[in-house]
Amino acid sequence: MPIPTSLSLVRHRTPTLFRHHQNHHPLLITASKHHQNQNQSNVSRKQPPNKNLLRAKKTLTSKKDFPTLSPILSPDRTPTKLSDSQAIGTVAASQANFMRVIVTAETDKVEDSSSSSSSKVGTELLCVVRAVLKKIKRRVLVGDKVVVGSIDWVDSRGMIENVFQRTSVILDPPVANVDRLLVLFSVEEPRLESFVLTRFLIEAESTGIPTTLALNKAELVDQQVLSDWDTRLRSWGYEPLFCSVDSKMGLDSLASVLRDQTTVIVGPSGVGKSSLINALRNKPNSQVEADNWFDPIMGSKWFEDQRVGQPSLLKVTKQSLAQYFPEIRKMLGDNEPATCAFNDCLHVGEPGCIVKGDWERYPLYFQLLDEIRIREEFQLRTFGTKREDDVRYKVGDMGVKQAEPRLEPKKHRRQSRKRINQSILDELNELDDDEDLSGDENDPILRALRNENL
Template sequence: MTVVVERAGALDDGLREEGFRAGIKLLCVVRALLKKIRRRVMVGDSVLVSGIDWTDKRGMIEDVLQRRSETSDPPVANVDLLLVLFSLDRPRLDPVILNRFLVEAESTGIPLAVVLNKADLVTQEMKDSWEKRLTEWGYKPYICSVETGMGLHDMAPLLEDKTSVVFGPSGVGKSSLINFLRGRSCLPPDDIQALDEVDDEVIRVNEVSYRTGSGRHTTRHVSLLHLPFRGAMLADTPGFSYPNLSMVTSNSLASLFPEVRARLEKSEFSCGFADCQHISEPDCVVGGDWERYPYYVSLWNEVHKREEHEKAVFGTKQENDMRFKVRESGVKQAEPMLELKKHRRTSRRQVRQMVDSDVREQRDEQRELDELENADAAV
């Protein structure tokens, strides 16, 4: 795992003589205690590193500082902005899939912006239609084309002083967009290597299948990249086709639709029931005369069905396997709790998170081993 030094010298007298070491990249392993308490290190985390060997540029991650935000899929910490990226054509924009991505993005609580790429492949009428449609949904879309550069310069102020995540399905032009924003060319996959942690390489791009109209996964893992704008960083993430909405509940779903929020704010009255789900209940002030209402009902039924299944399988009791203490320095640190009694049930949400965490931890460990082997081979 690669860590970029942000501050150094406060705890090491030798560093004061040698100067500031910000920007140096260290190849680090994760302390075993962090793995025990399932404190996963994510891209974008601020971490404390000890035992640094400045010659070989290696160290050990001792602790993960408190996050101001995070996304679970893709896993990125301290995110300021989500760029929900879709293409107007090749692959053609599907409102059902777009709606699902928007709900997933809204569930993070992180500000988002909708970007529609490949505007050069469609008519002006279609561009105007989607702009009007998304505006009615509560979003102001950025319509652009990486191929021609149309509309991309308007995005610079949006990205300044932020850590942003590009979030969308495969084949919509995420890698091409990032290359453009970083001032690099979009070369075919046979001409360059895929980007790892090296900031001056060009990200590999792939063509969209003419037969299926879908894209191939170009990016294999999450990478945090610098942009040539003031304080801007961008996370390149693997594309995926279907967000699982694992953090969405039937009670929270309505709040993830800007149309519902707007109607509740404008209404002089409240719904007839305090727990109104806005699905045909009497005296509901939201109603069903808005375009995405059928999508909302469909998602509510899906989430409710999942909750009923999980309740039957796992029960409702929630537990945790760690506790948090605030040290003298003011840093909030996690500690392992005593092992849970066997008769107690683990919460269904924790079971999902544990499974996801185990899979990702295995991938991270394998990647760390590969990086160490490559570093030793280079020496």
């Protein structure tokens, strides 16, 4: 089995975002679109190696996020009073200074739209963000639940007045309240390949966001191939959903898994991400008429995608890698925290290590461990860092901000690793301040690393 060593194989990962909403007014939410020629051979060279991390952190709450001026709203609460010119909505797309918001409720009583006679639910509003929110650095992201005010229902315009507290944020692309990652591959064209798939799965696992694996273009191979993959992937610890946008196979199961969730779809180029979304949205042969979650009002303008790069595994450390392999988690007995015979065991065949080598992806684990080791040693040489001590991004430990000590200015040289991490964290935090995240200039990791090199 050839294992590709070139990362360019997966450079076209395209997260695609959409929301299935219970109230039958689904939201396709995306960030701005960056069309990019797939055949452009210089794409990977243009993309710096650190750019493409699927970064995630839990929503953090600090004092500065709670100015009395405009208190942040708890996720499930609607403001007590909404006037006729106010509504609750979800940010579906952001373009320059404008946000497209889909109305989900127009008074405090109609969150459950099944009982609603509201005709405004589902309306698309073109919004600007209230200046004070910018002043207090409260960034509005795609996926955010917001209060829109000053609504002109005729012109479908409004102003975002406040943002509800987020349940999660991923930073590349920047999206709030992501409930699920859908890792989408195809069995053929392009052919499913275990190492590339593993990279995507590890990256997805490292966000801590629930992940579903789906394999498209199932009609291109015979049943035996599907069943072999099924067995194989189950041995990895996944329950793959097989589907075919072309033959419509498996789309209903997929739709029900994704229902009522904000999902980011990630996968290599050409596996059918856009096709899948279009198919789910239109679903002409929907078996249950009432379950036409992708309401026709969701025109194609709501479907956009944003290209980011390959999984960089930048958050993954030598020590954390093991926990992103379900096989290893299982061998360790699903303990929390998982333990081996040794503290800090890397599970590379030490006598007494619980993790034996009798599983398919063991060589891939080694390969990734090696890649991460090389990266960490590079960081050590370049930045004088320590290694595992500086793990900042673990599963379930994405709320890194609170734990991070502020730097004392005179200790910069000695604490260079801390300085770097602080810098990265500061940049991540400052993400909230950025107006435009589309360019490399605004990549927080990249900027942090650049700053370190000054």
